[in-house]
Amino acid sequence: MKLKSILLFSFMLLGLKTYCQKFERPFILVKASDRSVILDKIQTKSWAKKIHENLKIKTDIEVNKFNRNPKAYLKKLPFNWSETSNNSFPPFYKTDHVEKGKHRNLDNATDKEWKPAALLIKYLQIALDCGTMYYITQDEKYAYMASSILYSFVKSVQKSKLSDWHGRGGWLFPYDGFREVRVIGYKVPLIYDFIATYLKKGSNAFDIVQNQKVSFPIDELQNVCRTYADITINYGQTGSNHSVLEAPNLVYNALAMDDEEEREKLLSYFLTENTKNQDALPIMAKNYKNQGDIWPETSQYLNHSTEILAKLLLVINKYNPSLKLGAKYPNILFALPRLDDLVYPNNEIIRWGDGHRRQHGSYQAYENAYVLAKMDSLKYLQDKFAPLLKNALDKGKYSRKNIEALFWYDDAIYGESNKIKLPRTDRVYHAGIVLQRNVSSTGNAKDGLMGFVGGAHMVHGHAEGMNIELYGEGQVLGVDHGRKKYGKDLHENYSRIYAAHNTVIVNGSSQGEGGWVNLGINSVELIAMEPKVGGKGVSPYHSFSQTSFKDDKGEKAEAIQERTLGLIRTSPTTGYYVDVFRSKSDLPNEYHDYLYHNIGDKLIFDNKDLVFEKTPNRYMANANKKWVHNKQYRNPGWHFFKDVQTSKTYKKDVVATFHTKKLKGNSVFMQLHIPGFLNRTYTKVKAPITFEAPKPYHKLPTPTLVVRKKGEAWENPFVVVYEPYHKKEKPTIQSVAKLEQDGVYKGLEIVSKTPKEQLTQYVITQSKNQVFQNDEIYFKGSYAVISLDKNKTLKSIYVGEGEEIRFKKKIFEIDRKTNSLYIDFSK
Structure with missing residues (x-):
């Protein structure tokens, strides 16, 4: 430790000691x-x-x-x-x-x-x-x-x-x-x-x-508290939430010491001093480097960790206000409501890794942060938490029940009870997540659209590849499996490896390797998105993201991948998603499997000539592979699939629908339009239950589609259009046809009939800087949507990312700063 640091630490301890002498117990x-x-x-x-x-x-x-x-x-x-x-x-x-x-x-x-x-x-x-x-x-x-x-x-x-x-x-x-x-x-x-x-x-x-x-042996009590503090200092792991979860024990037992010098020394292991088993506050706070950063794990851990830290900051700040810990670590407080930015229109949380579906922020933690912000005169943080608390108190979502409320809170929460508006797009950087939402003008959660692409390595993360979830008709329909009990066969050999996710498995061998419990994967990287995080968006009806991923763990996948997810709203109550997944391996004899899980009763194909036969052994090659707890797994996990039925090679377009008819009050559907390509086979299976799915689907198998492509899936990728709808309406999409150039996929022509109009939309989805050209369209860029009315008159043009676009020889100028464009010709 440098002399300057030693002197600073000594002055800090001296100040703390001087302050401690001013009062008697209780003071924790x-x-x-x-x-x-x-x-x-x-x-x-x-x-x-x-x-x-x-x-x-x-x-x-x-x-x-x-x-x-x-x-x-x-x-x-x-x-x-x-x-x-x-x-x-x-x-x-x-x-x-x-x-x-x-x-x-x-x-x-x-x-x-x-x-x-x-x-x-x-x-x-x-x-x-x-x-x-x-x-x-x-x-x-x-x-x-x-x-x-x-x-x-x-x-x-x-x-x-x-x-x-x-x-x-x-x-x-x-x-x-x-x-x-x-x-x-x-x-x-x-x-x-x-x-x-x-x-x-x-x-x-x-x-x-x-x-x-008898008389109470205070010296023995002191030894017990000293020992419990020592357990935290010398037992555990760094670089995870363990240091946070053990911190209350360390802080409270340190403050229990009657000897002031010992109290200060033990407390320093939270405030400044790291050990090989316990991170101190400055190390933990590095996870909140930027405003809006969150603890880099999954939902139930990230919120809980931040709430604990915020509470301890308040406890120690009350003990010694001169430390001004709120002013020193404001980004910890700022992170508290962050998880509630990552919710679907039905208020369920997007799920990654071991995260739960309904793990929301704590209003008690918000009020702790408000009190601390008030102590340290942080007005911008008071202004952030006041509306959240006022809304919750006014609507009966929050009431003060815990004993700390009696100790710490009063009625003086100053601010307006404003409606909380969530951004159109968002990111969870440590999880590789790129999120899109489109809330309907009807205000009905069932009319909202939302989805995300994500995948990355972290503590409690899953080896999930480049995964998606999709929302529709008030439910998360395209689901991530979730998790239940740790250490079990289902958890280790399915829940947290590839087959439990909406991803692509390469050569039957995609897996995690290295890192936390040998589940390390690369992070999903952003290529382009519109709108940018926090941005307004050029169009109220469109958004998109394009991401990339390297599947190179183990030795048998060796693939690069790219995924484009477009969200297109066609009316206040209708819309659809376009998913384009490219994947290619460096290895010979490559093949790629596209997986999609949807809660429901069954998956039904419209194609009468698409015949399925039972193939019980299709995914069983690794079913009995060696499994070592937290070290070695039966990758990729698809041996858990039941009732496996597979088609012969099929090159035509496919239409299929997931039926979900047992939901309370409504039957909903997710229809899939899949353009045909050579060397494709289709498999339908019953995957394990989806945890925290709506009743009764939390106890039923999850219908799942697997599409296999022999050879590369890059020039002719996996392309699926997803449209959710409910029993009182019909699907709006009438037809989906692929757009090709020299035998290479470039986009789709989608005809839909909404409650008010008929639309023809050309959705161009290609890699960055690529060019598509036909008799009517020229486009250089990643993503564009050209919409025509029933008379084939130009209705609107949207460019999510691109450099140049022409339609019928007319050039439309793209914003050079954002590389995006939207023109509505109907206004």
Whole structure:
């Protein structure tokens, strides 16, 4: 460490030490000096009164049970009496999970295995509630019960030996110390902080072994807190959300130290000092380099991580306002509502990796950020969170229920309750995601259109290739499979590898390699998009993205790929998607499989001459390949497909429809138009269930289409037009024909009949800087849509990315700055 850094750190510690001397406990979540303000809130604010009343009611029930027979009450803790000697405290039962003879973390632990831990967590929470009530009321009956539970914990936990699994495991979870500090370790210092004044004046706790009141051993409590802090400092992993998830344990146990110098040193491991097992705040904050950056994992982890960090910034800022952590790390706060920008019109989240479909931002976290922004005079952040909070409070989406609200919040949220408008396009950079949405002028979520292309490597990411999801008629129809329990065959050998995604598998061998649990893939890269992120867009009816991907993990794919996804609205209630996927391998005898999963009952083909035969062994080559947990997989995972039926080689155009008729209140359909090419075979299968799909499809197989192309799929790529519609309307698309030049695919002629008009649209989709030319059209660029009315009169021209466009010899000038254009000739 350089001298300048040492001096800076020393001054920081000196400032913290000087500040710490100004007040007594409690001071972790709330200060002793805040009590009068809190009592006033309880008297004057209905929401505060309700929080207090609810806490008092549930706590008094437990206090009454305890007072009737303290020994009997405390003996229900999960003590292992078989391992105790006379007149000594027994240890607790340990919580462990074993699969196939090996100790595993507790992700998949059974209820029976979890029972001792669950009971212990319950008792510690009761003690914490009692401590909180003592702080508010100063009634020693609450402190006595809290101290008795805490005393039993301190005495018993020290009877266990710290596990040395992975260098330093837990006391009670010997093979999952990471979880122990998250569910147990952080509670202990909070209990102590609330009742410290009671303990230090010589008050008692109940000892179940001696069957009498005894003095509380504060020095032993300090050792327990010190040890829990040490577990975080010296156990775990860096470069992931583990450091964030363990941080509350580190911060709270550091603040529990009565020795100021030790407190400051332990707290420095969160504020400044990295270890090989724990990232400090400056390292974690690098993930929020730019305004709008989010934690680089999947949805449930990214939001949770940011919420934890924002809360800790507030806790430490309240402890020492001179640190001004909100002003120092504003982008952490700015990231909190980011996930709610990534929602479909039905408010479900786009899904990538292990992410969930319904994991939204926390209004409590927003209010924490608002309080911190107010402390540090960050008006632009106050202005960001005020409308979100006001909207939620006004609409009943949010009510203050947690105890921190009583400590930290008031009614003074200044700002307007504005309607939140989401951008037309967006990106999740670490996930390679490029998103398009088109909200209907009807305001009905069922009329909205939205889709995305994405794929990248990250912790909890999937080896998914260049994947898409598509929305229509109020549902995510073209779905990503999602995930359920970690470590299971389905998760490791399907959910998080290629076959569970709407992608292209090359030579039957696309896979992840390297990186986190050997699932490393390259990132999807953006070639072009319109509108740009946050931009208005040149057309209200069109958008597009063009992306690329390199499938070069393992040794048998060796492919480059390019995907163009166009969104075209044809009326307030209708529209369609154009998906063009190019793929070619460097290897001989190449073949490519295009996969599309859609929730539904069945997939029906209109082509009567397209005959399917059962082919049960088509995808079974790797079904029994060696599988090593978190290391080696049965790629690409399509051996999970059931009821596999395949056609002969078929070169004609194909029309097929996914029927989804069991949704509550509506039947919806997704119709596919697939232009014909040589060397194509079609397979329909039943893929595993889609997790978090709407009922009843969360328990039903997922109908899936697989299109195989022998040879390259670049000059003549996979091309599919997707149109969602519901049972009360007909599909608008009447015909789809490919546009070719010298035997090479260039685009489509799509004829559709909307509720108000008939359209002919030429959709040109080619690689950047390529040229398409016929008798009427000249276009140099990636993406354009030329729309004609029923009389074949020019209605509009849209260029998403291009350099030059002519129609019937008339040249239309493209904006040289944006390379885009839209002209509506009907106005």
